[in-house]
Amino acid sequence: MKNYQQLKTIFKRLSHLTYIHRIMMWDEAVMMPIGAEESRTNAVATLSGLMHKTLTLKKVKKLIDNAKQENLPDFWDKANLALMEKEYLKAVCVSPKLTEELTISRMASEQAWRKYREQNNWQGFLPYFEKTFRLAKEVAQRQAEVFHQDPYDVLIDQFSPGFNQKSIDPIFSGLKKSIPVLLQQIVERQSTDKLNIPKGPFAIEKQKALGMKAMEALQFDFQHGRLDVSHHPFCSGIQTDVRITTRYREDEFLSSLEGICHETGHALYEQGLPRNWMDQPVGQAGHSMTMHESQSLLVEMQVCRSLPFFQHLAPIAQNLFGQQDALVAENLYKLSTRVKPGFIRVDADEVTYPLHIILRYETEKNLVNGSLSIQDLPAWWDEHMQKYLGVTTLGNNKNGVMQDVHWPAGLFGYFPAYTLGRLVGAQLFATFIKLHPDFFDKAKTGDFHLLKKWLNENIHNHASSLPTDDLMKKVTGESLNPEYFINHIKQRYLGR
Amino acid sequence: MKNYQQLKTIFKRLSHLTYIHRIMMWDEAVMMPIGAEESRTNAVATLSGLMHKTLTLKKVKKLIDNAKQENLPDFWDKANLALMEKEYLKAVCVSPKLTEELTISRMASEQAWRKYREQNNWQGFLPYFEKTFRLAKEVAQRQAEVFHQDPYDVLIDQFSPGFNQKSIDPIFSGLKKSIPVLLQQIVERQSTDKLNIPKGPFAIEKQKALGMKAMEALQFDFQHGRLDVSHHPFCSGIQTDVRITTRYREDEFLSSLEGICHETGHALYEQGLPRNWMDQPVGQAGHSMTMHESQSLLVEMQVCRSLPFFQHLAPIAQNLFGQQDALVAENLYKLSTRVKPGFIRVDADEVTYPLHIILRYETEKNLVNGSLSIQDLPAWWDEHMQKYLGVTTLGNNKNGVMQDVHWPAGLFGYFPAYTLGRLVGAQLFATFIKLHPDFFDKAKTGDFHLLKKWLNENIHNHASSLPTDDLMKKVTGESLNPEYFINHIKQRYLGR
Numbered sequence: 005m006k007n008y009q010q011l012k013t014i015f016k017r018l019s020h021l022t023y024i025h026r027i028m029m030w031d032e033a034v035m036m037p038i039g040a041e042e043s044r045t046n047a048v049a050t051l052s053g054l055m056h057k058t059l060t061l062k063k064v065k066k067l068i069d070n071a072k073q074e075n076l077p078d079f080w081d082k083a084n085l086a087l088m089e090k091e092y093l094k095a096v097c098v099s100p101k102l103t104e105e106l107t108i109s110r111m112a113s114e115q116a117w118r119k120y121r122e123q124n125n126w127q128g129f130l131p132y133f134e135k136t137f138r139l140a141k142e143v144a145q146r147q148a149e150v151f152h153q154d155p156y157d158v159l160i161d162q163f164s165p166g167f168n169q170k171s172i173d174p175i176f177s178g179l180k181k182s183i184p185v186l187l188q189q190i191v192e193r194q195s196t197d198k199l200n201i202p203k204g205p206f207a208i209e210k211q212k213a214l215g216m217k218a219m220e221a222l223q224f225d226f227q228h229g230r231l232d233v234s235h236h237p238f239c240s241g242i243q244t245d246v247r248i249t250t251r252y253r254e255d256e257f258l259s260s261l262e263g264i265c266h267e268t269g270h271a272l273y274e275q276g277l278p279r280n281w282m283d284q285p286v287g288q289a290g291h292s293m294t295m296h297e298s299q300s301l302l303v304e305m306q307v308c309r310s311l312p313f314f315q316h317l318a319p320i321a322q323n324l325f326g327q328q329d330a331l332v333a334e335n336l337y338k339l340s341t342r343v344k345p346g347f348i349r350v351d352a353d354e355v356t357y358p359l360h361i362i363l364r365y366e367t368e369k370n371l372v373n374g375s376l377s378i379q380d381l382p383a384w385w386d387e388h389m390q391k392y393l394g395v396t397t398l399g400n401n402k403n404g405v406m407q408d409v410h411w412p413a414g415l416f417g418y419f420p421a422y423t424l425g426r427l428v429g430a431q432l433f434a435t436f437i438k439l440h441p442d443f444f445d446k447a448k449t450g451d452f453h454l455l456k457k458w459l460n461e462n463i464h465n466h467a468s469s470l471p472t473d474d475l476m477k478k479v480t481g482e483s484l485n486p487e488y489f490i491n492h493i494k495q496r497y498l499g500r
Numbered sequence: 501m502k503n504y505q506q507l508k509t510i511f512k513r514l515s516h517l518t519y520i521h522r523i524m525m526w527d528e529a530v531m532m533p534i535g536a537e538e539s540r541t542n543a544v545a546t547l548s549g550l551m552h553k554t555l556t557l558k559k560v561k562k563l564i565d566n567a568k569q570e571n572l573p574d575f576w577d578k579a580n581l582a583l584m585e586k587e588y589l590k591a592v593c594v595s596p597k598l599t600e601e602l603t604i605s606r607m608a609s610e611q612a613w614r615k616y617r618e619q620n621n622w623q624g625f626l627p628y629f630e631k632t633f634r635l636a637k638e639v640a641q642r643q644a645e646v647f648h649q650d651p652y653d654v655l656i657d658q659f660s661p662g663f664n665q666k667s668i669d670p671i672f673s674g675l676k677k678s679i680p681v682l683l684q685q686i687v688e689r690q691s692t693d694k695l696n697i698p699k700g701p702f703a704i705e706k707q708k709a710l711g712m713k714a715m716e717a718l719q720f721d722f723q724h725g726r727l728d729v730s731h732h733p734f735c736s737g738i739q740t741d742v743r744i745t746t747r748y749r750e751d752e753f754l755s756s757l758e759g760i761c762h763e764t765g766h767a768l769y770e771q772g773l774p775r776n777w778m779d780q781p782v783g784q785a786g787h788s789m790t791m792h793e794s795q796s797l798l799v800e801m802q803v804c805r806s807l808p809f810f811q812h813l814a815p816i817a818q819n820l821f822g823q824q825d826a827l828v829a830e831n832l833y834k835l836s837t838r839v840k841p842g843f844i845r846v847d848a849d850e851v852t853y854p855l856h857i858i859l860r861y862e863t864e865k866n867l868v869n870g871s872l873s874i875q876d877l878p879a880w881w882d883e884h885m886q887k888y889l890g891v892t893t894l895g896n897n898k899n900g901v902m903q904d905v906h907w908p909a910g911l912f913g914y915f916p917a918y919t920l921g922r923l924v925g926a927q928l929f930a931t932f933i934k935l936h937p938d939f940f941d942k943a944k945t946g947d948f949h950l951l952k953k954w955l956n957e958n959i960h961n962h963a964s965s966l967p968t969d970d971l972m973k974k975v976t977g978e979s980l981n982p983e984y985f986i987n988h989i990k991q992r993y994l995g996r
Contacts, residue, residue, distance in 0.1 A: 043741060046779075
């Protein structure tokens with residue numbers, strides 16, 4: 005296993021550089037003074053170039069070829085070697101120059117996005133977006149040749165290995181049919197609900213304290229992580245140093261809380277990965293963002309938008325913000341499960357959420373295959389928002405096509421992972437709750453520990469050693485089945 | 501200039517990695533959750549190894565040799581090439597293995613220092629300290645052979661180029677004679693002063709607001725920097741992203757304020773460096789920590805411990821903390837110029853401060869030449885503290901030999917830069933105030949802009965293009981002369 009051991013050393017070094025890369029990106033989003041943008045972009049581009057160079061050294065190819073002959077006895081090592089080869093093949097077909105160009109362009113367009121989104125300035129943002137898309141597509145095309153795949157499938161596979169347009173199309177078509185029917189029934193049913201809107205302002209320090217109480221209840225490990233503020237909530241870092249962020253508005257506190265719960269789901273996954281594989285590809289959770297989003301959405305949607313969750317949290321909120329009727333658990337639960345079509349994906353309820361994703365999926369698909377051009381995006385967006393959600397984003401690009409950081413950051417092909425992850429999460433949770441029918445009774449009193457324990461043992465421990473489909477069969481007894489999600493929606497929102 | 505241009509590209513990449521290295525170290529001290537220590541150490545060691553490898557590539561030697569034949573016409577380019585060669589020679593004689601070992605040991609001993617200092621546990625800390633010292637000495641010995649110097653001179657030169665034991669000894673001997681005499685007179689003179697101690701608690705948020713007001717007055721550029729909290733105050737980053745830190749105590753606010761003023765002096769230097777040389781060795785301020793400390797100490801001691809400074813700041817402090825007699829300018833000035841021998845270097849007044857440095861200088865000297873062993877440090881420390889400052893640190897290692905982060909962090913040879921810098925700062929300020937006799941009149945009203953302007957033009961703009969002695973002659977008309985400092989002390993504290 006001499007060759008494989010050498011590979012492990014190289015990938016260990018790469019994991020160190022990945023950690024550094026993530027902290028630098030976290031720092032840029034959370035800490036960096038605005039005047040350092042150019043310096044930061046140059047520095048990170050140099051780092052990315054170095055990582056690319058390390059990964060594509062000639063000897064890596066030779067070591068991989070030789071290691072394949074070494075008949076690794078261990079299942080994890082085999083999976084690790086396969087992931088090493090995939091990473092190598094994806095990188096080696098792209099020149100260092102193109103890698104650095106894409107890095108610089110991604111960072112520049114993300115910086116431009118922060119500025120121009122604020123101004124609702126689509127034209128200002130356009131050239132940055134076009135460049136990043138062009139370079140990202142170029143990379144995908146090169147990888148597509150190597151893997152004999154369609155370029156958009158390559159982009160999907162990057163975040164959701166095991167999925168492609170052929171497997172996603174029927175799933176999303178099904179949701180496109182079933183959700184509007186459910187949506188209409190739910191909106192009608194909720195139309196008689198009396199909502200009591202909590203009165204602010206809600207001091208940011210208190211919102212943070214509340215969020216941290218939720219994180220504690222969910223068993224986030226503060227020895228190995230922290231909570232901060234950024235434009236767009238995210239989770240980054242590595243298993244020993246997990247950084248989650250949220251954003252606060254003083255007029256209401258539920259959206260920051262929900263963001264924190266979502267990112268805590270990601271964080272529990274990272275913190276639950278097996279420590280002895282932490283610096284190898286197989287030990288990462290990030291190989292499948294579908295699995296990653298399954299964890300965040302399971303925690304946010306199944307657990308933290310439940311009545312028992314608010315039964316635990318409402319007294320804490322009242323303690324922080326002062327007594328008011330709107331802060332009782334039943335009302336907070338109603339607010340957090342209110343269904344209403346809107347502009348913003350991250351603020352969407354769980355019923356309309358998949359429609360936001362389907363729009364993005366169809367958009368990416370058509371952008372990559374060339375049947376849609378970037379210039380036409382605002383009109384396309386408006387047309388589809390009207391069709392799917394009955395709202396117009398005409399002239400409101402800030403809350404339309406410019407709302408997400410993903411495309412400016414060069415993350416094309418990511419979006420399907422949210423809805424695929426949501427479906428996976430619903431299916432996993434159905435299994436969990438069957439095994440632990442008393443979970444919500446305990447949760448009411450603040451005891452959520454069964455959740456983390458079960459996820460640690462059944463999902464997190466496996467890291468990237470199993471394909472998504474194998475893991476689903478192992479844990480739930482069947483392949484991905486969207487019915488679990490549909491049933492959850494029917495049960496929670498229509499009482500059946 | 502083909503060879504030189506290639507060198508510039510390599511050193512530009514190195515400057516990017518240096519920026520990343522600094523942010524990672526800042527993050528470790530300010531942001532990192534405690535459980536990430538080991539991951540962080542490994543990651544930074546890999547990065548240091550990569551930087552070392554980049555700097556010591558065989559082609560670098562060849563490019564330097566060839567570039568020397570290219571007869572660079574520009575003065576800055578010449579100085580840049582000389583610094584490149586020095587960096588190369590210092591690095592190439594040390595193996596990548598030793599470099600990584602030292603990095604890991606430095607980070608481990610700094611982490612151990614945070615823990616064991618708290619516990620006043622010298623024995624727990626000792627093995628970490630010994631290892632870091634042994635490795636740092638090994639590096640110095642290899643460099644000493646290359647440069648035909650004494651190992652401790654190599655360590656000094658690292659931070660204070662142009663200085664060595666031969667030039668420092670007479671300066672420090674002079675101070676060892678003159679300061680005790682002045683000290684006695686000052687303590688006697690101040691013995692009748694009536695001091696009014698401000699009554700706390702002083703909320704940390706308010707202290708931070710006060711510190712930021714001081715930074716604003718001194719013209720810190722918040723577009724290119726920020727203020728945070730760490731165990732030991734420091735300034736790091738690069739000119740477009742300057743990170744300063746302080747630490748707060750709720751029972752008093754002057755020490756955090758003075759720390760902020762000190763680090764702001766460093767920050768003004770960094771932010772004032774010429775932008776077009778930012779990614780080359782000659783464009784850095786860090787080549788001379790003596791010059792760097794001259795800037796921090798000039799700002800802290802000459803400007804921010806003056807009556808006019810407090811005439812500007814006292815009303816702001818009263819506004820934040822509420823009215824009390826102790827917060828009038830005259831009293832704050834008295835408190836900040838109170839002379840009293842004590843344990844802690846960073847809390848020392850400017851009169852006794854050099855004695856703290858001289859102790860450290862003599863300690864390092866004897867540690868490196870082998871006439872003092874690390875195990876004997878606590879006894880040695882106590883003996884010299886009694887001799888120089890009349891205080892004992894017996895059994896109080898926390899506030900004795902364990903008080904500073906420098907040695908745990910592997911920074912042997914740094915300390916002389918503080919007192920050399922203080923002397924340089926006094927001499928520079930004497931020149932400045934002669935040219936701008938109205939400075940303090942304006943400062944009273946919050947207008948400090950002449951200071952930054954003059955320092956930018958006369959010091960910061962030169963970055964590392966001139967040796968310290970040349971710069972001193974150019975700006976002040978003479979070489980370093982400790983009399984300016986002595987005169988300042990006599991004037992401020994003895995009214996003569």
